[in-house]
Amino acid sequence: MVATRKGAWLYHGDAARRTWRTNGPHLLGHMVHHVVLDPRDGRTMLAAAKTGHLGPTVFRSTNFGKTWKEAAKPPRFAKVDPGVEGRAPARSVDHTFWLTPAHANEPNVWYAGTSPQGLFRSEDGGVTWEPFSIINDDPQYRTWMGAQQDGTPDGPKMHSIIVDPRDPKHLYFAMSSGGVHESNDGGASFHPLIDGMEVVDGLDSKNITYHDPHNVQMCPSNPDRLYQQNHCGIYRLDRPSTTWVRVGKSMPKKVGDIGFPMVVHPRDANTAWVFPMDGTSVWPRTSPGGQPAAYMTKNAGKSWTRQDQGMPGDQAWWTVKRQAMAADMRDPVGLYFGTTSGEVWMSRNEGDKWSRLTQHLPHIYAVSTGLTK
Amino acid sequence: MKVLIPSPLVSYTKTTAVDAVGSTMAELLADLDRQYPGLRFRIVDEQDKMRPHMRFFVNSVQVFDLDLDLNPTDDVHIVQALSGG
Numbered sequence: 001m002v003a004t005r006k007g008a009w010l011y012h013g014d015a016a017r018r019t020w021r022t023n024g025p026h027l028l029g030h031m032v033h034h035v036v037l038d039p040r041d042g043r044t045m046l047a048a049a050k051t052g053h054l055g056p057t058v059f060r061s062t063n064f065g066k067t068w069k070e071a072a073k074p075p076r077f078a079k080v081d082p083g084v085e086g087r088a089p090a091r092s093v094d095h096t097f098w099l100t101p102a103h104a105n106e107p108n109v110w111y112a113g114t115s116p117q118g119l120f121r122s123e124d125g126g127v128t129w130e131p132f133s134i135i136n137d138d139p140q141y142r143t144w145m146g147a148q149q150d151g152t153p154d155g156p157k158m159h160s161i162i163v164d165p166r167d168p169k170h171l172y173f174a175m176s177s178g179g180v181h182e183s184n185d186g187g188a189s190f191h192p193l194i195d196g197m198e199v200v201d202g203l204d205s206k207n208i209t210y211h212d213p214h215n216v217q218m219c220p221s222n223p224d225r226l227y228q229q230n231h232c233g234i235y236r237l238d239r240p241s242t243t244w245v246r247v248g249k250s251m252p253k254k255v256g257d258i259g260f261p262m263v264v265h266p267r268d269a270n271t272a273w274v275f276p277m278d279g280t281s282v283w284p285r286t287s288p289g290g291q292p293a294a295y296m297t298k299n300a301g302k303s304w305t306r307q308d309q310g311m312p313g314d315q316a317w318w319t320v321k322r323q324a325m326a327a328d329m330r331d332p333v334g335l336y337f338g339t340t341s342g343e344v345w346m347s348r349n350e351g352d353k354w355s356r357l358t359q360h361l362p363h364i365y366a367v368s369t370g371l372t373k
Numbered sequence: 374m375k376v377l378i379p380s381p382l383v384s385y386t387k388t389t390a391v392d393a394v395g396s397t398m399a400e401l402l403a404d405l406d407r408q409y410p411g412l413r414f415r416i417v418d419e420q421d422k423m424r425p426h427m428r429f430f431v432n433s434v435q436v437f438d439l440d441l442d443l444n445p446t447d448d449v450h451i452v453q454a455l456s457g458g
Binding site: 051053054055057070071072074076077078079080090091092093 | 382410414415425426427453
């Protein structure tokens, strides 16, 4: 599933992942930030969408995109009546940015993260959404979220909503900006989880506002292990520790450990991938030196291996956004990423060799995978 | 009263002109949302602000106030100010 600034495309592969059937565009003209297939039923897809002019919504399909139906009540913040003192200023959802299917034992539950930062939950498969006031309207969280200028160029984001497969009440989410947060009670309360994470030089790392996680992933084979690609490096966290360890220090110095995506192996918690980008000076957010590559670790971040075979060797100034790289569940694992210049690349062998799956798409926001049933 | 619908909202109404009722702009939008669920949130946000690039005209005069009184004979145009790429 490929979500772009102008719509979504679906690519159906055969078992060998050698032939692909293109299906799209879907929701042409919509800015689609995320398309996710529900792994619990293998057929429900949600798409977070807006247009340049119309407000944000969520579309739902149960027939692989033949038809889409709009949510009856998309994610929206609580209305704040003017003149009510002591309330945080009113906000409006600009777009829904992130979609996460909940626990396998909660078949119709989904979580959504928005821009500006907001957390939402649906209990009816994405038809109606309710806000987590404990986050969205909490004065402390609102301070940590900062204002528009604290977010990304496309607006501040709530993302990386993670549900522990062992416990539906154990949740994580991340905010750009605003740090990583955890709940052990199904969202009744949350607490920050930022120890060990670095911030831009000169800023106070104790100030949660300054923390900018780009993508956090939990290892399916070991839910006590999390990896994180951050504005300030690559990190690993092994629970019950609460201190992130910067494992990106072992990346080559000329490449650095800045980027947006973070991908984990579905069966090996020691293996993960990143797609570095140039985070120097004015933050070009392009492949360092115009030489794109994924980097893989097979030892939980102790060392990283460059994977660029098949990619252009020079003058390829790609940007891969935080949701635009994904793995499948096959053996060997397939990897996929999309660029803001509209190309999708894939590897059938865990990054050893890459080939271009398609090109000429609009600016790609997100790439996700799923097994249909 | 007659309400002119811009093309991005025709997916809701299936036509570019519809009938709706209301003694204020807010009531008119509520009636449109009753007839075409979801339409209102695409053009007015959760704080009751008209979204950027959405414009509302009553008898060819641009209006900004959802509390504005309406008459049954008024012509209401919802217009999308297309911009960007």
